[in-house]
Amino acid sequence: MREVAILGIGQTPVDEQWDKSLREIAGEAVLAAMADAARDRAEGLFVGNMLSGMTSRQENLGALVADWVGLLGVEAIKIEAACGSGAAAVRAAIMAVSSGEMDCAIAVGIEKMTEGLPAETTSALASAADADYEADQGLSFVAINALIMRRYLHIYHWKHTDFANFSINAHANAMSNPFARLHETITLETYNKARMIAAPINLLDASPTGDGAAAVVIVPTEHLKPTRHPIITIAGSASATDTLAVHSRKDPLWLSAAEKSAKKAYAQAGVTPADIDIFELHDAFSIMSALSLEACGFADRGQGPRLALDGEIRTTGKIPITTRGGLKARGHPVGATGVYQIVEVVLQLRGEAGETQVPGAHIGMAQNIGGSGATIVTHILKSNR
């Protein structure tokens, strides 16, 4: 296995893109990444997507997008792991290049989810959960997360308001991100007064959906010529799974697949949590931020909210998270999210994150979650700057 690098990145705004089709949105991100990498060819395309069959009646996305971006004929497939599809596609591209099978592979995450009725999207999103034992009981995805959060508050004695800073920090960091869905500063007061969605989850605990795509170009590090950017290498890439149904887990408040994939990635990269300068985590709901921080070793069990309360998750803190807005404010186009996270880590490690740049960021981590913890993909990136 040879070392690989992310040579180019691209992303579209996360928004309601009524005037653009699925392939156009995906193509915009791929072409931006190819331009950034100064490459006009690739040997493979890995498309991360969850909902296209249900929301756009379109499958076979690999071939569709390959043709659209001028890569007609190359190997191309779609990879699905619910909301973890994006990072799973990046991991597939990494494996294709690190194995020597390809010398250049592109991963793109794409989701177009604002076209249908909201109820249809909610129903489609429930397919990330166990259809026979969760969704069939009427549990929507937010309802599952609400049950997890309610239990967390009960077991670890936190109040709902203790989660406020996860959302406040995300919204603050999105303000300068031109690709973010929400540009709106929120305060403790707006958080506390937000409309209830599924108690105890309110509107400001939940990430907005949206249309969007993000892409990366993966090449071997060997023979890489100097570019205008620092070289960003993949130091760790790992994926693990858990039961789909939360009720089947030994501890519903522990993301065992996050722990497994993070530990594997740490070992590959030869680092510990203390070495991570920024962490783009999967804050689909504020409770997931706490669970990820704990499972990845940044906080003790049940103590995730402490990092938020103490301001340690800000760009100036011990473990900056959601530095470009996270799922909460950059937005959550589900199958694309994992690639957005990696693109954002690359921006930080290149020193191109503008107003939310974490000073001296050198090692970054991204963690993408499919379902309520069922499929979790963790990447660790390093900069040579």
Added chain:
Amino acid sequence: MREVAILGIGQTPVDEQWDKSLREIAGEAVLAAMADAARDRAEGLFVGNMLSGMTSRQENLGALVADWVGLLGVEAIKIEAACGSGAAAVRAAIMAVSSGEMDCAIAVGIEKMTEGLPAETTSALASAADADYEADQGLSFVAINALIMRRYLHIYHWKHTDFANFSINAHANAMSNPFARLHETITLETYNKARMIAAPINLLDASPTGDGAAAVVIVPTEHLKPTRHPIITIAGSASATDTLAVHSRKDPLWLSAAEKSAKKAYAQAGVTPADIDIFELHDAFSIMSALSLEACGFADRGQGPRLALDGEIRTTGKIPITTRGGLKARGHPVGATGVYQIVEVVLQLRGEAGETQVPGAHIGMAQNIGGSGATIVTHILKSNR
């Protein structure tokens, strides 16, 4: 890249399996393959599936099936490439093991498609075509193939009845296959008189859908201990794409992705078409058999039906195809089909194909097609017996 082998195979009957859920059908095939391989663990699971979101409202199949078969925690994803999903999943498992990333990976193709109304399934299948420019015009998948066949008859001066042997041969070969959907001998007369579906395609040109799953266990060849079976190695594995919409192709009667992936697989395996002892091709419609045979170099352009007319596609012929019934009679559970094909090649190369055993079969090929030629995956297998 190290050489890899298929150590175990498993399959379920292709049928209407009303009493079994998606995970149960997939699990049956995976557990059969693990038992055949005498392995009770694996490091990764690659699930090939096209329709689960649309027909069962279930995504995140990787984690779902991994948990069900007792592989809780392992890396697992779903791979989608329309009707080519199965072979694409096998290819992903091969790459995971040949790269050294894993020492044992399982690929399973699963489709459960008889639950919904037939019209819903037809609509879902159309998502393999271009949703914006084909399906949106009311073109169903059979209609697209009908246009291709009509043009083929016109350009190359064949009559519809000249395709009869593709279907007659498939039905004959399925008679002794306990996993086949159709056990019914057909004749030239029944073929010619079959009910019209979308002219010129009649009922006996078209493959039946069904519920089913097939699985393979992939391991490195090195250090492989002798088993009761001959060792079946992967000699070639390649994938290529074309435009989704048939009207965008330079020649709508030429499967360029079949040619590309087959040529690459031949080169990897160091063989020519003349060396292939059996060929499991993607006979979703009889016209596709002709096109595949031509694109892969077994017949001149426009001359595919000649092989059928001359009986050269029978198990005793020059290039035996659909030796276990093919899509036409074994059945076409779309996302599973590509794995069924590979399982059937393994049976032939092991010498375990019973009444339809091709004597001395030593090198076999399987080709799986997603869409009307958009994503094509070709594998070449060799036996050491």
